[in-house]
Amino acid sequence: MNILVTNDDGIYSPGLRMLYSFVKDLGRVYVVAPETPKSASGLGITLHKPLRISKMELEGVQAYATSGTPSDTVYLAALEIVDRIDLVLSGINVGDNTSLQVILSSGTIGAAMQAALLGIPAFAFSVDVNEPEELLEDPALISAIRNVAKTAVKFVAEFGMPKGVDVISLNFPRRFRPGAVVKLAPAAKVKFSQRVDKRRDPRGGIYYWLYGELVKAEPGTDVYIVHEEGDIALTPLSLNMNVLGSRQEADGAALQKLVELLNRSIA
């Protein structure tokens, strides 16, 4: 199995190296990622300027850095670097990608969605931390992510992606509490109430910072599971935003089986 490991935090993010190290023995694993952080870039693609690919070594491993967005990176990997990608793993993102609001502008999930548009199964991994270094602080959390990632890859290798599902997004809490479990959960609509902070620069000019304030999460949603319960949310997503026509029904049994296997792996 040819696995592409990518992200939106850039080639130097510890999350990318972690994800690679977790799955490197499960297939032929390629690391291709943006050369600089591209958070919140959504599915942006670069059509108006040329792109570059740099070969590099990342802790003894051959990797590729691109000058593009996460979506550009998936295309370049699929068209120029890897012969046939069987699975895309995107992450591990610094910051959880819970709620449709965040999903829709997430570069981590954007990369997974571009993969899905190419017909490639894709998983996104995200953790509710603020800084890259925090990814390395909790050995129990690292172990849980490792087990979940390995089990997910083995599941897809054996059974394929559950029917009717394009992308599976996994969101982990900041710390792994004993007894934490993986829960199947839809994404909440919004996570943040949008705010803008108006400031003056030293020369008196006005500038603005966009930020968000957490809104109260609804029980059962990805936001609630990660932020209120400290559990792991598994959110299956479809690219099909059409209101018209019927969507292929998701294979609920396959999703349940995946969740069971993941829970067994972290128990």
Place this chain on the structure above:
Amino acid sequence: MNILVTNDDGIYSPGLRMLYSFVKDLGRVYVVAPETPKSASGLGITLHKPLRISKMELEGVQAYATSGTPSDTVYLAALEIVDRIDLVLSGINVGDNTSLQVILSSGTIGAAMQAALLGIPAFAFSVDVNEPEELLEDPALISAIRNVAKTAVKFVAEFGMPKGVDVISLNFPRRFRPGAVVKLAPAAKVKFSQRVDKRRDPRGGIYYWLYGELVKAEPGTDVYIVHEEGDIALTPLSLNMNVLGSRQEADGAALQKLVELLNRSIA
């Protein structure tokens, strides 16, 4: 009714001025748009750097240019410029936004989706042209877009957005052929087969251009209607990418009524 007119081609695009001129008498209309083109920026939002807003006059009309993406622009408009936005109109985009592949990375539709996340009804307008100037070439097309835009605004003012629909995307063909009609259509999955062109710069370095080749469109889809039939596609979209849980069913009768009114307006 407070209407925000925005786009992703930037404040100087003729499409923005056209859209403003079509609806300016239907409410209090605000023009807020990115200061430079932001095509294919999806729903990217800017969190890592501050944003600016410049007041300017655009053909005698007060307008605002932002340094952000289309999504940033909607936030800045909603939080800083307009008291309460009732409707967002995004476009008129240079290039059609047909297929989920294009929709997911479209800045024009990204702006409309950000509006929907804020609970604001939104329409996106796009035309299958390559250059901004082409928007001005076909008086019959201009007249059709004007009538469609005005009728859509009046519809929302009277009946609200059809239930179960977050964003309505309207895609127009390059030229208006006599008898062309508006058709209700789901978005195709993909429009392009992705390609990459590998080149050498004058110093011998390798660089890449991403581009797409049109794939054969399936009858009944937005791509087919615009590119093969020369008609206008009306595509209702939902933000809800969740595979789990049920989506609110769309109000088909309201959508049919809207299509009828639009067709009457261009007959």
